[in-house]
Amino acid sequence: MAKIDVNGLTLDYEFLGDENAPPLVLTPGGRYPRNTAGLPELGEKLVEGGFRVLLWDRPGCGASDIAFTAPSESVMNCEALVGLIQALELKNVTLAGGSAGSRISLMAAARMPDNVRKMAIWWISGGPVSLAGLAWFYCGDQISAASKGGMEAVVQLPSWADQISRNPKIRDILLAQDADEYIATMQKWGKAFAYSDDSPVPGMTEADFAKLTMPIMTFRSGKSDMAHTRETSEWVHRLLPNSTMVEPPWGDQEWNYVSTFPVDTEKRRGRFERWPLLAPMLLDFLKD
Incomplete structure (x- = not known):
């Protein structure tokens, strides 16, 4: 490695x-x-x-x-x-x-x-449904956690457990985010998965x-x-x-x-x- x-x-x-x-x-x-x-x-x-x-x-x-x-x-x-x-x-x-x-x-x-x-x-x-699922899978739980408990709640999510165990710096990077800005970013990242008739x-x-x-x-x-x-x-x-x-x-x-x-x-x-x-x-x- x-x-x-x-x-x-x-x-x-x-x-x-x-x-x-x-x-x-x-x-x-x-x-x-x-x-x-x-x-x-x-x-x-x-x-x-x-x-x-x-x-x-x-x-x-x-x-x-x-x-x-x-x-x-x-x-x-x-x-x-x-x-x-x-x-x-x-x-x-x-x-x-x-x-x-x-x-x-x-x-x-x-x-x-x-x-x-x-x-x-x-x-x-x-x-359409698959991509909507990706938006929730990658971004929805992040938004839900951040809206309820800020970035302290985000770092407790199971979706980050493996990464934090392998690279503890991930926890620090997440905790350094402003919760409101993080939610806005996740909304933008979620939107990026939106289905379109123009491209698969x-x-x-x-x-x-x-x-x-x-x-x-x-x-x-x-x-x-x-x-x-x-x-x-x-x-x-x-x-x-x-x-x-x-x-x-x-x-x-x-x-x-x-x-x-x-x-x-x-x-x-x-x-x-x-x-x-x-x-x-x-x-x-x-x-x-």
């Missing part, structure tokens, strides 16, 4: 594999850290396939810092990814990510299209998708997946100039199935634990 300062934030990251191998950045979803079950395991399989894999904690995730100055949490994370790639002097990178990781990868690639050779994305969050992915415009001319493998979401709707994945595929749509290596009920898994890093359990099943398809597509 290592730490590096990017855009005023200290980010926690780790490389797997030969430093001379081509770089691939793997980004998870939720606010899960880089050592969540399934991520290092998929990373190791991609290393075996010839890549040098970068695992990283996004701002507000794992052991990385957080700030509240960006227009949205997604913008903060994608700009952190662009800055991390620049700071590590990675060239001709491959991006892969699922759920929020797919959104962050798309947004980052739109900001540096000339430095991304190929991409793979799956579990793309979208649809919040934070991406049709013009942004048009910039992504590199080969991209888009996994079609399950019909039963209400968090990452099938329509969203198909809409993204249509907007991408050079997308190949593929069926994932699991059944239609996969998201509903893994959502019942316990999150237990030590026992290597969690909703990403089956991501290593993607490795053969990823390697077939992403390798030269």
